[in-house]
Amino acid sequence: MDVTSGIRARRAWLSWEWLKGPERWTRAEVVKDCATAAVLALLGLPLEELTGGAWWRHTLAVVSVVLLTLLRRRLPAGTLVAGAVISGVLPGAFLVTILLAWSAGRRIIGVTRAVVAFTLAFALEVGVGVAAEWSVTRPLWVAVFTTLVFLATTLMPGLASRYWHQRRTLLHALQEHNAQLLRERAMIAGQARLRERQRIAQDMHDSLGHQLALISVHTGALEVDPALTDRQREAVGVLRQASVGAMHELREVVGILRDGVEAPVAVEEAAQPAARGVAGIGGVVEAARAAGTDVGLRVTGTPRPLAPACDHAAFRIVQEALTNAYKHAPGAAITVELRYEDDSLVVEIANGPAAAAEPGEVVSGGQGLTGLRERARLVGGMVHAGPAQGGGFRVAGVLPYGAEPAGAAARGPGDDFGQLAAGLPGTPGMPAPMDWAAVNRELAAGGVRDAGRGSGGVALGCGIAFAAVVLLLIVVVALIALLASSADNAYIAPEEYDRVHVGQSEGEVRGALPNGDSIMTSGMDRKGPVRPMGSSCLALLSSEQPGLNKDRVFRFCFKDGKLVEKQTYEVEQGE
Template sequence: MDATARVRAGWDWLKGPEPWTRRMLAGDLALATVAAVLGLGVEELDRGSGARMLASAVLVVALTLLRRRLPAATLVAGSALSAVLPGALLVTGLLGWSAGRRIEGVGRALAAFSLACVAAVGLGVVSESEMRPLLVIVFTTLLFIVTTVMPGLASRYWSQRRTLLRALQERNAQLMRERAMIAGQARLLERQRIAQDMHDSLGHQLALISVHTGALEVDPKLTDRQREAVGVLRQASVAAMHELREVVGILRDGVAAPVPVEEAAQPAARGVAGIAGVVESARGAGTPVGLATTGQPRPLVAACDHAAYRIVQEALTNAYKHAPGAAIAVELRYEDDSLVVEIANGPAAGPGAGEVVSGGQGLTGLRERARLVGGMVHAGPTEDGGFRVAGVLPYGAEPAGVEDAADDFGQRLRPHVLDGAPPMDWAAVDRELTVPSRSRAGGVAMGCGIAFAAGVLLLVALGVAIALMVGSFKDGMIDREEYDAVRIGTAEQEVRDRLPSGDSVLTSGLDRKGPTRPAGSECLAFLAADGPSDLGKDLVFRFCFADGKLVDKQAYEVKQ
């Protein structure tokens, strides 16, 4: 394996199972840089050496880049190193956030955080020799909870919430698809029922009309004019039967029913090509109808072609019923992007034939038919008292107005919402989100119990810390009378018995800030209980011992 392949393999290992984009890499490097710079400031305040500063910065960058691939290991390592290298303390929050999000299973996460806490506390006790071990344990534990555990809990909650929302989103989409399928099946069954009813009722009646008109047409008692009118009725009934067969086929199977070969040439085409036949039939019935075509004819898709035919047919029917004897003008205009079908009639030439039977749904059906193919229909009266119907139909199929179904969350179901997302592992989601309880009430009770126990433990820890702090303050402070009562040359054990232990965070390093200590001596420093009036300074009492007796005592002020 050459060097390039090894580098690529190492890079793939470092990325881990998550996709690591350039943006994410840049973000991780930025976080590592900020944490390293702030860590150098912490090391400078702690008077760390140059080698320790360099090691702290390198470790911060390495832990930040490895946290995606090894969340548990980096959490333990970072917590342990933060006890030795103060500059690595700031990266523990980032490691806790990453571990809380990426460690699968509550047991594994609890084990990783517990091991990290033990490592931080153990190394803190070993590395800190100037404080009491119990005080180090309390402070280190509280610091670990604040800087590591709390970011981990917040990250785990955020990650579980995001997983839950995504699972609900996908399950909602699945339910919406299933509901659409059920609705489609219900519509199909209803269409089949309607088709059967139409075939059984209308088909029978049209067949009787066709038979009776056919027999009446050959009656020798009829005049030529009457026989021609009966022939028109028979052709209309035959055409109605063909259209009924087509509609029944569409309702039942979703496709038009096949027309028999012997009947294929009889009915007019149900498209723009059939408009001339409809106009010619109207003229044969005695209605003055004119047909005009402008523009370059262009082919239309089947749905638009059929919609144009239906618009002309319905408009002519309305003109027959509501304006008998009026002249009708039919115009087809081929525009650049659409076909305009316009039918206009003048006012009625005379009184109507009485009450007109109308369902009132013709124009509504035309508008819906045009909308489904991306067009529109306008109908209204004209200035001269007539009526005008105009339809605009696109040449291509452009379904419009079909809105996405609203889901149960008040949102729209869009197929592209989850495009590109990996498939959901429902078993893993169930394991992650399942509450180990028998009932919802039990889960709530368990959660409340855990929260209460955690609150109690935190209050106990705070109480212990406050008590230790108060005791530490007492061990690190004396008044002026105690200082003056101690004489140089007194035995060391006698002096230590009279004074507090001095083991306090308040006195850490104070013995090295005053005057030069006697050679070979060991010093004990205290803060004055009644310090100077200057709030920026502290009064220190120092006692130095050598050869088992007090050899020097000093009182001096130091800056806080």
């Protein structure tokens, strides 16, 4: 039982997949298609009623509209041809041809297939219309009128849909091309920056590395000089350790600039103080104390791990604040405090007033505090620097525990500057979007070869559609004028019918009556009672009609130059 149910479910799923075709067909679109079919079916009921259709014709028209609407995605050409045939037989399904033409115009692949499909639909629609109205009116009139209707209700929506879809496809291709150009431009900019970083790294390595190496060598040699006192030897050792640490930092910075990753740590360097993070703050404080500066370190709260970027930022804040204190307040006591609060780490460095006179010239780049603020901002924190109460200076930073550098989520491997993400539409940092109004104007002007073909096709389709509408209006006006002018040739009063008697000569009768040369009486002589054998008949309409859906016909039949029969009968309109 389960296997049978599974097979049935699979068949139903396969049929559903076949029905929706290659397009994405959601439940909302299914509901929209069903609602559209219902509206078209309801609008077609009055057309079927005007022709006096029976209930089964109404039902068949509704079913046809629903089926053609649902199948138009999978079989655009087939439904177009079927709709042309069905609309000629069932007037209630006539309006669905507009929807089928619109759908076929954008879904039929290839110009040749589209031309064949629309030509076949036109031939069948005209042929079915002529066959259905053969006994009612002249075939030429039916062919002309059906052709104009086909132009207005089938060809015009098909052309408009096809070229509108092609225009959308072209604009979408332009958008994708623009996005690709933005990505390529971002990649080129990233490569240019990477080359510049490598150049800067090489310059730093060649210049600063050489100078720091000289400082390390000379301080190492000075440290073992027997002429120095213990106090001097200790100070020289601090300088040597500082130069070695500076070389390690320079190597890491050069590695980051060159490859985007930290430089590997050698085995002999592993014994150096902890990495530049919260764990390394104690070593910085101890080095300052060894240099003779009064520095105190206080830690409150429960220590918690920080994200690498925040950990490094905390170390840099302490390092930069101590450097500023050395420069601007030499000899002053310094306090370093780390407070582990619930949601962030607070790093505070405060120093008192300078114990000695401030030197006249202090070497400073003026970018230290600015760099700290930017570093903290990138990890979601903040830095405040300013005078403290009672004199001195205070630097405080607030750093979150789990923050990552701004834009890290958007960066991919090897994308240090976020350039790849910046090149994607809809992402922060993207260049100004393209002016699509200007693109539309360029397409209309034919500035691009492919775009010119698309805009020319749209203009051609709109021109054909406009010409078809104008031609249809002209024909409708001409038909109205023709009907009005031919009304005198189609109607007689009942009194005129009564004055004519059987046995009168054909010339006398035709001279007293209109000639009946009117589209309104076309085919009326073949309706009603059987005509006398070998006779020719003249059918006219009564000026007094029995109802809205009926016509009263006066028929006069002639044979051998005499009137042999006259009949009056009623005909349902549309028969």
